[in-house]
Amino acid sequence: MSMTLNVGLVQQPAWPDKDKSLTESERGIRALAERGAELVLLQELHATQYFCQTEDTAVFDLAEPLDGPTTTRLATLARELNLVIVGSIFERRAPGLYHNTAVVLDRDKGLVGTYRKMHIPDDPGFYEKFYFTPGDAGQGAGRGFAPIETSVGKLGVLVCWDQWYPEAARLMALAGADVLLYPTAIGWDPSDDDAEKSRQKEAWTLIQRSHAVANGLPVIVANRVGHEADPSGTSEGIRFWGGSFIAGPQGELLAHGDTETAHLLVSIDRSRSESVRRIWPYLRDRRIDAYSDLTERYLDRR
């Protein structure tokens, strides 16, 4: 394996039409491949608009099985361009059982792994608990916080809301992830004031950079852009804030997007993770004898 890894990401708007959205993703992937990308991350649920602004049973029609048309199209592209693509689908696992699932397509090997979003948010405009069953706990393919083996290394793929949980990043690092990836769909409520908007975007950036720091790993984050209206008309919709970025293992920003379409590419030096972990050896000193309460909901009255 080469000591450098060319990682890219596509930040884009999306449309109700899957073909139109996927064609735009494909344009980005091809552009990045021409620049030498070996790994490309797409944003969360990139094939459609972010449909969780309302709760509507008809929306389940958008879901696909793991080997559905979106995965198939990405697999074809990964094979043709000889690279690894991390995509994100609305997965139909069974009637009445749906997940928010990342799919990893590895060159000519097709689908080599999946990650089902473990932490599911639910707040006004982001009604995900209606649509997505949380990923299964436990060990084995597609369960828990397991990195996915690929030709470019072990990918610690997490999804959006997971990004706020240091536990998720740590578990991926402990399981040997070489890089952390976060497909995301996050934006502003247009009715919030500018100070609140600024605090939210800054908090979102720094929590994910902090996972790089805490674990000595590069972090890649792809978020969507554009305004998407609320189908119910009860809110002003969501202004997706973009701000996708690639950070090195000290949390240093190597590339970042703004609020427009962006195709980011960075050549990551794989040896940096080990050298950073040598000067900041956090894994050496974890107090695993004193962490058992991390599996508690809350420590009442202590």
Add this chain to the structure above:
Amino acid sequence: MSMTLNVGLVQQPAWPDKDKSLTESERGIRALAERGAELVLLQELHATQYFCQTEDTAVFDLAEPLDGPTTTRLATLARELNLVIVGSIFERRAPGLYHNTAVVLDRDKGLVGTYRKMHIPDDPGFYEKFYFTPGDAGQGAGRGFAPIETSVGKLGVLVCWDQWYPEAARLMALAGADVLLYPTAIGWDPSDDDAEKSRQKEAWTLIQRSHAVANGLPVIVANRVGHEADPSGTSEGIRFWGGSFIAGPQGELLAHGDTETAHLLVSIDRSRSESVRRIWPYLRDRRIDAYSDLTERYLDRR
């Protein structure tokens, strides 16, 4: 309890002479008290220079029992000024058994709690494993990651190297901490280049701001300033980088110091933590059924 809390911190240089260093701390505490501080954080091991640049058995003479002169002096000041002081001492628990211990002095109640640094670093210039036994695991006074009850709330006091561990901050939050505090002694190796220095200080700031974000809590960090020579003469010593700060529960910077002496004061709105946790309810969605591997050292071959 008032809905605001005036928190302050003292960022200062230190001298080999304890009286001189403590007199400078006292000057800062008095200045902050005059401005209305109810809680003041001092930096790590503030009574002396940072003595871990070399391994020298004679240095153990600097250690004090929990009721030693440094704690006594701070308790007297807390009583006189009617505020809470979080200090940091080199604790002599028994001959041959020493800790890096935070002490909390609460108005007229004296010493109301201690925290013994749980994560102990060791790298060139920071030979802490020679001097400090890690704090005990388990529950009870002065054990593990337990917030300290005071007249101004439950203080999640951690120390320096702990700041790099999301686990420590999370455990304090789960145990009901109202605020996280980090007395610190960190600086640059003068032989590092400017880019590395910048990455290190930025990583240090953002990892601690991330604990505010992940837990919806204010964070107070006090670091020392000034250059301290290496007594062995084998290195260029340490240039302590200051940069102490107070952040709100979205990680937003409310006040920060530079590389000189600083007395920072911020009036924290206690209701903000709850309102932030309502819009970002991370505690609601933790996957405690899938976190058990956090007590593992490493997940080999998964």
